Amino acid sequence: MIAELVAAVGPLWHGRHQARLESRPRKRAVGAGAKHLLVFVDRLLATLVHLRHGATHDVPACWFDVDRSTITRAIGEVRLLLAERGCTVAVGVRLRTLAEVIDHLRASGQTGIIDGTEIRVRRPAAGHKDRDRFISGKNKQDAVKAMVLTDATGRLLFCSPARPASCADITHARQSGLVKHLADGPFVEILADVGYQGLGAQTGGQVVTPPHRKFKKNPPDWYEEIYERQRKAHSSRRIRVEHGIAHLKNWRALARHHGRREHMSDTIQAVAGLLSHPQAATLGPGQPQ
Template identity: 35%
Template sequence: MKKNNPHAEGPDDRVYTARLPLSSATLNYLATLICGHLKRFESPWRALPAGKIAGIVLAVLPCDLRPGDLAGGNGVHRTTVTRWVREVVGLLAARAPRLDRALKKITRSGGGVVLLDGSLIRTRRPTGGENRKNYSGKHKCHGLPVIALTDDRGRLLWVSAARPGRTSEIAACRHDKLTQKLRAAGLGAITDLGFVGLDDSGLDADPAMITGYKAARNRPLTRGQKLSDKALAAVRAPVEHGFAHLKNWRVLGKVRTDPKWATALVRALLVLTNREFAR
């Protein structure tokens, strides 16, 4: 007896729909941004409308879908989707807050302190001589470190540029002159023990960096110092939440080692994250 069982997979591609974990307000904001960009440069033609382009880009960023798969399901080429993603990321990155403006905004709102922390964005790039500068000895992997400031509720205020993995957090802060700008704005930053030694102000000056106490081999911490570190850790908890919201975007798991592209990507995700959590 001959069996004629149909195959589960056919020669044709299958197109399916998926739900994005984003609000319609973010989609409308991105579509309006794309429409304004096209009118500004007198380039109204695109293969798809602005709303559809915004949906495709928002499928790449939070879900890390492949541009080739999205291109096949929407009748465009893979390079077109990649170009759209780069274009939208550049538009969003241009709207990321600058450091001086973010500090002035906190000062006008009556805030006195900000939360400071650093994180490493891992990259997927084979090792080699050219990629050696992106190896982080602290994290034992390749990546790009970034510094971020948040308010006392964990809302991201500013993200620094992505630098090679061998750059320490203190070196990144000194490159951005973070201590001087905080002192000029009359603010203080609560940080972890990784930033001990960053603030080199005198004994009579107000500290711009508030850190805990670090134990030494021959100098253990006292009970009062341990309680102080515990209190600072509780205050610093929102900054960890801010980084967690930022790293919910799965596209950060496949960042290549191009610092310029990584900087634009992180700052674009900062804008989208703030819009999502400001609703």
């Protein structure tokens, strides 16, 4: 996989680096001057170690015998390139936007599963104007939230940019354009939890959520039995998205993020893209994860 990443991402990095050199006013020829102490392969390895194991930038700086700022700059460049690659669904086929994911589900006739996940982050400094926006109403902790979409087998198809955790799941889905993308085109089934109740009416029943409880007080026994059976049937169908989120959280950079919050979107999308590649290689159509 490392060789494939080098072949796919390396030319992009070299192209952007060359364009950046040519865009600035220069007094010497392009390519002259000091050379990189850190080649691209080492930059890629430092980024992967940071994402997978949550190692601070000082650790790879010590390994490669360069300054910490060099590692910080390298990780920032490579992480952005990894995030832009999207999620792999087949050889040579990658999905980068939510619209592409919906089109893929329609073309393949698969069911999508959607859910939100929260990642703890450092609390903004005192006096920061948006300090309270990152407090999760669910966990009462400072966090950011991302929307994850998988297929019925749990393969990652899409991770949205991160938003402050105070944003509700249904609001996050609307702002990401889910309702708009489902409005145009054939029917596609999207399973969701109670946090998305209300989207079913807006999407013509394409977003399926658990059944509403009709009796809030003193429900008859026959209704409780039917309600529990329907709720468990829905839960057993959408459990695969929880497995996909669990695989994401195995990467230490997403277990708890200690870096800058503005880098969180690139981090989660880069990890999703890296994780989707082996999933596409090992999981066949309809094969459980």
